[in-house]
Amino acid sequence: MSEIVGGPDPSAITSVTAESSKTTGFDANRISEVKAWLTSQFDAVGKDVPDFEYTPRSISELHKIATLSQAKTQASAIVANDYRQKAAEYRSQAARIREILESVGLAQESLPSNVVSSAHVLAKVANLLDVRDTELSSFLVAVADLSLRKTAVEEKRAKVQQESKVLLEYTRKAIARLTYLKRTLSQLEDDIAPCEAQMENWKTNLAIMESKERQYLQEYGYYKAVLNRVGYTPEISHGVLVEMAEHKKDLEKKTKPILDTLRSYQDLPPDKALAALAIEDKKRQYAAAEKYLEDVLQSALASSE
Secondary structure, rough: OHHHHOOOHHHHHHHHHHHHHHHHHHHHHHHHHHHHHHHHHHHOOOOOOOOOOHHHHHHHHHHHHHHHHHHHHHHHHHHHHHHHHHHHHHHHHHHHHHHHHHOOOOHHHHHOHHHHHHHHHHHHHHHHHOOOOOOOHHHHHHHHEEEEEEHHHHHHHHHHHHHHHHHHHHHHHHHHHHHHHHHHHHHHHHHHHHHHHHHHHHHHHHHHHHHHHHHHHHHHHEEEEEEEOOOOOOOOOOHHHHHHHHHHHHHHHHHHHHHHHHHHHHOOOOOOOHHHHHHHHHHHHHHHHHHHHHHHHHHHHHHHO
């Protein structure tokens, strides 16, 4: 409680203040370095440094660029000094060789033009082959290296040509395929209208077929109920019905004479006793015929089972 009431620790305040002053000094050093670098770069091209806001992010990025630029500038200066030193050495060596040639009477002014041109050609070949001396072995090694590079280039060229042929063949196939697809697309677009009309016709026919299906299902249910009501069973097949029709024809043939006799009786004068006898006789014949028909049907059903 005493620590809370007494306030923060003085040592902590001191450390935070030192850290903030250190960070501020570090940022100030970076800003000064960036400003100096920008001034040197814009002065080199004769322009003034544009005004912009120095934010921590911009200072950080510019400091990175300045550091990288200074490093590359130092490296380029080292390379340039090396090249200048080599150029000075080459000039001194050329002066020495010129003095030697003049001492033996082989100065460039005293040589024929064809010799000078040949020397220039030789120098160009030496530069092309990257040969630094006049030894024959160096020339042969350079020529062999050039031949190897030429062979490698020819191999690469042949490989590239082969790949180009393959790619060309693929391109031709792709173009042919694209042409075929475009033609197919055009045909499909042309077939859209007829297909839509045909689909509409199919929809109409489908609606009609659905209506007919419902109608047929209703009729099927009605006829099934009728068959169940009259006692139809699956055992009554087409063959059984044919046999029953044949038996019916036989019975009709047998009952025809009786019907003819009955019709002949209709021409006689009415007699109650004779009519009663005739009716009884016909009833017996009709009962016998019905019994015979029932026996035939029963025997036909039994044989089908």
